Amino acid sequence: MPAQSPTTPSTASSTASASALSIERLVKEFPARRRSRPSPGPGATRADVVHAVNGLSLEARRGEVTALLGPNGAGKTTTLECAQGLQRPTSGTVRLLGQDPWRASPALRARVGVMLQDGGLPQAVRPLELLRHVASLYGSPRNMDELVERLGINGFDRTVVRRLSGGQRQRVALAAALAGRPEVVFLDEPTAGMDPQSRNIVVDLVQQLRREGTSIILTTHLLDDAQRLADQVYIVDHGRVMAQGSVAELVAPGEDAPAVLALTLAPEHLDAGRWPWEAPEFAGIQVARDERTVTLTGPITPPLLEAVTRWFTATGAMPESLSLQPRTLEDVFLDISGREIR
Numbered sequence: 559m560p561a562q563s564p565t566t567p568s569t570a571s572s573t574a575s576a577s578a579l580s581i582e583r584l585v586k587e588f589p590a591r592r593r594s595r596p597s598p599g600p601g602a603t604r605a606d607v608v609h610a611v612n613g614l615s616l617e618a619r620r621g622e623v624t625a626l627l628g629p630n631g632a633g634k635t636t637t638l639e640c641a642q643g644l645q646r647p648t649s650g651t652v653r654l655l656g657q658d659p660w661r662a663s664p665a666l667r668a669r670v671g672v673m674l675q676d677g678g679l680p681q682a683v684r685p686l687e688l689l690r691h692v693a694s695l696y697g698s699p700r701n702m703d704e705l706v707e708r709l710g711i712n713g714f715d716r717t718v719v720r721r722l723s724g725g726q727r728q729r730v731a732l733a734a735a736l737a738g739r740p741e742v743v744f745l746d747e748p749t750a751g752m753d754p755q756s757r758n759i760v761v762d763l764v765q766q767l768r769r770e771g772t773s774i775i776l777t778t779h780l781l782d783d784a785q786r787l788a789d790q791v792y793i794v795d796h797g798r799v800m801a802q803g804s805v806a807e808l809v810a811p812g813e814d815a816p817a818v819l820a821l822t823l824a825p826e827h828l829d830a831g832r833w834p835w836e837a838p839e840f841a842g843i844q845v846a847r848d849e850r851t852v853t854l855t856g857p858i859t860p861p862l863l864e865a866v867t868r869w870f871t872a873t874g875a876m877p878e879s880l881s882l883q884p885r886t887l888e889d890v891f892l893d894i895s896g897r898e899i900r
C-alpha cells in the first residue's frame with residue numbers, strides 16, 4: 559500500500575532536475591475569520607488559526623501529470639497558491655523548477671502557466687482580445703487561434719468575460735495559462751462546471767501537453783479526472799497527504815484494501831454441494847449471499863479463485879456471471895478517511 563501518512567520525498571534534493579515542483583512539510587495558516595486580519599497577531603491563540611495546509615510534502619516530476627485529489631476544504635488550492643508564489647508559506651520548503659516561488663524572478667514566472675479556480679480573468683474584455691493580448695506578452699507564444707478553436711472558444715468570442723458561463727470562463731482561463739508555452743502548468747479544478755463534451759476536450763488537451771513534455775500539476779475532486787489523467791495522485795485531506803502513488807498503486811487490492819468478487823448463480827446451483835468457505839483460502843473473506851449472488855469481500859487472491867473454480871468443477875455449477883470489481887480512488891479515500899470525497 560502506498561504511503562498513508564505525510565511523507566518527505568527522500569529524493570527531493572538529489573533529483574532536483576527531475577522535479578518540477580518539490581514541497582516539503584508545507585504549513586499554511588490563516589486567521590480563522592477569512593481575511594479579517596492579514597495574519598495572526600502576537601496574541602492569537604491556536605483557535606484563531608485555520609491550518610489550511612498542515613505538513614504536506616509532495617514531489618511533481620517533470621513531464622508528468624500530478625493530481626491533488628481531495629474533498630472541499632482539503633487544502634489543495636492553498637497548496638497550489640504556495641507553489642505558485644501567490645501565498646507565502648507559514649513554514650516548510652517549496653521549490654518550483656528548483657527556485658523559491660515566493661521570491662520568483664520574472665524569468666521563472668515566464669516558464670510557468672497558472673489557471674486559477676475562479677478564472678481570475680478581467681471581466682470587461684472579450685475572450686479573443688484577451689487571449690491575443692496575453693500571447694503578445696510572450697516571446698514565443700502558442701498559436702492562439704488553434705487553441706481557441708480546439709477549446710471551442712470561438713463559439714462565444716464576442717461575449718465579454720463577465721457574461722460567460724463558469725465552464726466557458728474555465729476554457730478561456732486554460733487557454734490564457736497555456737499562451738506562453740509554459741514548462742509547468744498549474745490547473746486548479748480545470749474541468750469544474752464543464753459539460754461532458756468540454757471536459758473531454760480539456761482532458762485530451764492535458765494529455766497532449768503531457769506528451770509534449772509539459773509538467774502539469776492539477777487539483778480536482780473529480781475521481782474520473784484523476785483516474786484518466788494522473789501519473790501520480792496525492793490524496794489530500796485536512797491539509798495533509800493521506801495517500802500517494804500512481805492510480806494503479808493506489809487502487810491495488812491488498813491486505814488493508816479489500817476487493818470484491820461477485821458470483822451470480824442459478825438458485826439450484828447456489829445450494830448445490832457444500833461451499834468451500836471453511837477452506838484456508840477463505841480466511842479473512844467476508845461472504846454475503848442473496849437469492850442469486852454471492853459476494854466475497856477481502857483479499858481476493860489467485861488461490862482463492864482456484865478454490866472457487868474447483869467448487870464449480872466439483873458441483874457442475876456454472877456461474878451466470880463472475881466479476882472482480884476493481885477498486886476506485888473513491889474506495890481508497892473512503893478506506894482512509896471514512897467518508898466520501900465529494
Ligand SMILES: Nc1ncnc2c1ncn2[C@@H]1O[C@H](COP(=O)(O)OP(=O)(O)OP(=O)(O)O)[C@@H](O)[C@H]1O
Nearest residue numbers: 588589592593608610629630631632633634635636
Ligand atoms: N485566506 C483564507 N483565510 C482563512 N481561511 C482560508 C483562506 N484560504 C483558505 N482557507 C481555509 O483553508 C482550508 C483549505 O482551503 P482550500 O481552498 O485550500 O481547500 P481546497 O481543497 O482547495 O477546497 P476546494 O475543493 O473547495 O477548492 C479551508 O478550510 C478554507 O476555508
